[in-house]
Amino acid sequence: MGKSFVNPDLLKERASCSFNKEELTNLLDGGKEATEHRRALESYILSIPGAFEGVSKYDHLGHKEFYEVAVAKSKKIMGALQVSNMEGVGTPQEAFQMLFGGWMGSTLGLDGNPLAVHYGMFLPCILGQGTPEQIVKWLHMGWTLEIIGCYAQVTELGHGTFVRGLETTAVYDPKAEEFILNTPTLTSLKWWPGGCEFQVAVVGNTATHAIVVAQLYTRGECRGVHPFIVPLRNMDDHSPLSGIEIGDIGRRMAFNAADNGFLRLTNVRIPRENLLMKHAQVLQDGTYIRPANSKLSYGTMVFVRVMICRDMCNQLKKAVTIATRYSAVRRQSEISPGYGKYNIASVNDITQPEIDVPGAGEVQILDFVTQQWKLFPALATAFGIHFGFQYVMEQYHQVNEHVNNGDLDTLPQLHILSCGLKAQSTGDAQYFVEVCRMACGGHGFLMSSQFPQIYGLCAAASIYEGENTVLWLQVARYLMKSELQQTFQAEAINKGCLFQGQTLCLDAVLNAFLCVAHGRIRSSFHNLQSLISQGGICFEEAMNRSSVALVSAAKAYIRHFSVAQFVAHVKNQMSQGTRNILGTLCRLYSLFWMLEDLGDFIIYAHVSSEDLKHLEMTRGELLREIRPEAVNLVDAFDLRDEVLVSALGAYDGNVYEHLYDAALKSPLNHLIKSKL
Ligand SMILES: CCCCC/C=C/C(=O)SCCNC(=O)CCNC(=O)[C@H](O)C(C)(C)COP(=O)(O)OP(=O)(O)OC[C@H]1O[C@@H](n2cnc3c(N)ncnc32)[C@H](O)[C@@H]1OP(=O)(O)O
Numbered sequence: 001m002g003k004s005f006v007n008p009d010l011l012k013e014r015a016s017c018s019f020n021k022e023e024l025t026n027l028l029d030g031g032k033e034a035t036e037h038r039r040a041l042e043s044y045i046l047s048i049p050g051a052f053e054g055v056s057k058y059d060h061l062g063h064k065e066f067y068e069v070a071v072a073k074s075k076k077i078m079g080a081l082q083v084s085n086m087e088g089v090g091t092p093q094e095a096f097q098m099l100f101g102g103w104m105g106s107t108l109g110l111d112g113n114p115l116a117v118h119y120g121m122f123l124p125c126i127l128g129q130g131t132p133e134q135i136v137k138w139l140h141m142g143w144t145l146e147i148i149g150c151y152a153q154v155t156e157l158g159h160g161t162f163v164r165g166l167e168t169t170a171v172y173d174p175k176a177e178e179f180i181l182n183t184p185t186l187t188s189l190k191w192w193p194g195g196c197e198f199q200v201a202v203v204g205n206t207a208t209h210a211i212v213v214a215q216l217y218t219r220g221e222c223r224g225v226h227p228f229i230v231p232l233r234n235m236d237d238h239s240p241l242s243g244i245e246i247g248d249i250g251r252r253m254a255f256n257a258a259d260n261g262f263l264r265l266t267n268v269r270i271p272r273e274n275l276l277m278k279h280a281q282v283l284q285d286g287t288y289i290r291p292a293n294s295k296l297s298y299g300t301m302v303f304v305r306v307m308i309c310r311d312m313c314n315q316l317k318k319a320v321t322i323a324t325r326y327s328a329v330r331r332q333s334e335i336s337p338g339y340g341k342y343n344i345a346s347v348n349d350i351t352q353p354e355i356d357v358p359g360a361g362e363v364q365i366l367d368f369v370t371q372q373w374k375l376f377p378a379l380a381t382a383f384g385i386h387f388g389f390q391y392v393m394e395q396y397h398q399v400n401e402h403v404n405n406g407d408l409d410t411l412p413q414l415h416i417l418s419c420g421l422k423a424q425s426t427g428d429a430q431y432f433v434e435v436c437r438m439a440c441g442g443h444g445f446l447m448s449s450q451f452p453q454i455y456g457l458c459a460a461a462s463i464y465e466g467e468n469t470v471l472w473l474q475v476a477r478y479l480m481k482s483e484l485q486q487t488f489q490a491e492a493i494n495k496g497c498l499f500q501g502q503t504l505c506l507d508a509v510l511n512a513f514l515c516v517a518h519g520r521i522r523s524s525f526h527n528l529q530s531l532i533s534q535g536g537i538c539f540e541e542a543m544n545r546s547s548v549a550l551v552s553a554a555k556a557y558i559r560h561f562s563v564a565q566f567v568a569h570v571k572n573q574m575s576q577g578t579r580n581i582l583g584t585l586c587r588l589y590s591l592f593w594m595l596e597d598l599g600d601f602i603i604y605a606h607v608s609s610e611d612l613k614h615l616e617m618t619r620g621e622l623l624r625e626i627r628p629e630a631v632n633l634v635d636a637f638d639l640r641d642e643v644l645v646s647a648l649g650a651y652d653g654n655v656y657e658h659l660y661d662a663a664l665k666s667p668l669n670h671l672i673k674s675k676l
């Protein structure tokens with residue numbers, strides 16, 4: 001693509017860096033070896049012929065062609081990974097995680113990935129909900145793509161959020177030792193199951209099986225929702241099996257490389273063994289054995305919510321890398337005459353051929369403080385999401401181990417943390433990706449910038465796996481009911497001054513977030529109690545009446561958690577330079593989110609007008625501190641060009657050449673040429 005040298009503005013940005021970039025990359029990866037391992041895996045995946053095909057290759061395709069290319073390409077990459085021994089760089093499972101975890105998803109040059117649900121949900125669901133025998137039976141076929149699964153998990157045309165209200169039924173027939181599945185109404189059609197084409201087998205490798213969640217009936221009694229493996233297609237010719245009607249629900253705002261489908265089941269019979277029976281069982285005679293906790297069957301949702309945090313972190317890192325590099329290269333307007341020229345002339349270590357930089361008297365748009373106030377909080381928030389994800393992932397493993405040992409005590413906390421972080425990370429990422437897009441002006445609106453795809457993925461994640469408001473209300477419900485309530489009865493003590501000298505003190509800031517969380521929770525609790533005791537209404541009705549404030553309380557609780565994680569990481573072992581820049585980012589993260597909820601900080605943390613003046617001055621200082629480090633910080637995310645797939649965000653910063661190359665791929669240009 002165009003020039004082989006690096007844009008001089010980016011060279012200048014990279015010429016001075018106050019911290020060790022590689023150390024920061026290692027810190028994010030989880031150690032030096034982890035970075036090396038990731039890089040080797042990336043290179044391996046990218047060495048598969050046809051894996052990376054540049055920017056905007058498929059943007060112009062129609063729905064069907066786009067999906068066909070996506071399935072063929074995914075299948076090819078997966079196939080290559082499975083037949084190779086991966087030359088000691090890792091396992092296919094790790095490669096799948098990389099491809100589907102938001103890190104390399106767009107490497108395919110596509111919008112989402114048609115096998116993500118198969119590898120990210122269908123198989124984890126079997127692993128989490130199946131008995132050892134069921135895992136042996138299904139897992140291998142899944143890994144090798146002998147079968148492809150989709151996740152008709154919950155959502156129906158008429159119900160998504162309210163899982164208990166699903167209408168699909170699975171009635172046990174003890175004579176045949178089979179379940180009979182039905183979607184008896186229009187509203188009970190499974191709707192949205194994603195990731196694997198439901199339609200006619202366009203390229204011969206579409207969903208063959210589904211995990212279907214249905215109301216289980218045995219001996220005439222409804223036992224609640226349970227997961228079943230339902231074969232969908234004849235394995236020889238891929239035609240739908242008897243009683244199965246399947247289709248595609250149409251093009252969506254984004255995610256169009258994956259498809260979403262619908263499914264009608266009419267008297268579909270499956271063997272008893274197709275009920276995933278790790279937690280609840282139906283014996284041959286129809287005896288029902290209850291799970292230790294009815295919510296254990298929601299385990300896949302918990303897992304996926306945790307993984308969404310990682311995905312959002314990766315998406316935001318991409319967006320902020322693209323926007324920051326672009327802002328360092330893009331020159332527009334003058335701050336004062338000659339300001340921009342002076343910037344370039346001051347670079348003394350450019351090893352590039354002499355080039356004439358157009359607009360050299362104009363400034364890098366990254367020098368506009370308003371631009372910094374758009375990008376740097378986004379950058380800081382990417383770190384915030386990263387540390388939150390790390391913590392909840394560890395918790396997930398620990399709680400899973402407890403559950404496997406029969407100890408369910410920590411399940412509610414994990415549910416709440418995963419709901420809260422899923423809602424916060426998707427909300428923050430969606431917000432900041434849009435900010436980054438707008439920070440790139442007109443070019444950010446192009447598909448070749450990659451922003452539309454990234455934004456679409458974040459917007460979708462705010463809805464799927466639990467719509468965010470609903471998840472915030474789960475957090476709030478826990479806060480209102482749990483033992484924590486006792487703790488929150490006591491007012492958190494305001495530790496006074498937010499500043500130590502001129503510096504925003506992280507411990508004091510953390511305490512201010514705690515005061516806000518306590519205050520919000522306490523006030524919601526008192527409101528709830530008075531609605532119940534004086535208003536004479538039940539808990540649930542009182543929850544609904546207070547729900548706007550309850551969502552704020554839940555958000556304050558989770559934001560305090562995230563600030564606490566960030567502060568804890570700044571205190572970890574690392575070199576002084578890296579600690580300084582992480583500390584600066586942590587201050588900016590805290591300051592940004594404090595200013596977003598300033599009213600709460602005034603009420604509950606007693607932030608004064610003096611503090612506010614000081615905070616605004618500190619904002620300017622933090623932005624000035626981050627400015628010379630910004631490009632180096634996004635470089636430390638270590639997102640290769642083939643992973644970013646963006647004309648605006650390439651490492652070499654040759655934005656205009658890449659934009660031109662991408663434009664030439666438009667099929668309309670081929671029409672013009674042929675007429676000439
Ligand atoms: C590449 C990416 C592709 C993306 C693919 C996307 C896939 C999907 O979107 S799949 C569909 C996902 N669907 C959802 O996430 C539905 C969201 N709804 C729910 O999770 C639930 O219905 C609910 C949590 C909103 C409410 O559940 P319900 O059964 O109605 O619960 P109750 O109100 O009766 O009881 C609440 C009770 O249960 C506790 N609880 C709820 N969920 C869990 C859980 N997962 N683990 C542990 N505990 C859970 C909750 O805390 C309450 O406890 P108590 O207050 O003690 O009663």
Ligand SMILES: Cc1cc2nc3c(=O)[nH]c(=O)nc-3n(C[C@H](O)[C@H](O)[C@H](O)COP(=O)(O)OP(=O)(O)OC[C@H]3O[C@@H](n4cnc5c(N)ncnc54)[C@H](O)[C@@H]3O)c2cc1C
Nearest residue numbers: 151153154155159160161192193194460464465466467469
């Ligand atoms: C791209 C994409 C992929 C998907 N993939 C899958 C998949 O593979 N498998 C699958 O099963 N599903 C999938 N889904 C469906 C998804 O899980 C649901 O759309 C989601 O859970 C929200 O449910 P809903 O659509 O019923 O929204 P609704 O619940 O109807 O929400 C609409 C509004 O009502 C509000 N609301 C609803 N209930 C409450 C409440 N109790 N309290 C307060 N407010 C409430 C919500 O906040 C929201 O504002 C996918 C969705 C998308 C967008």
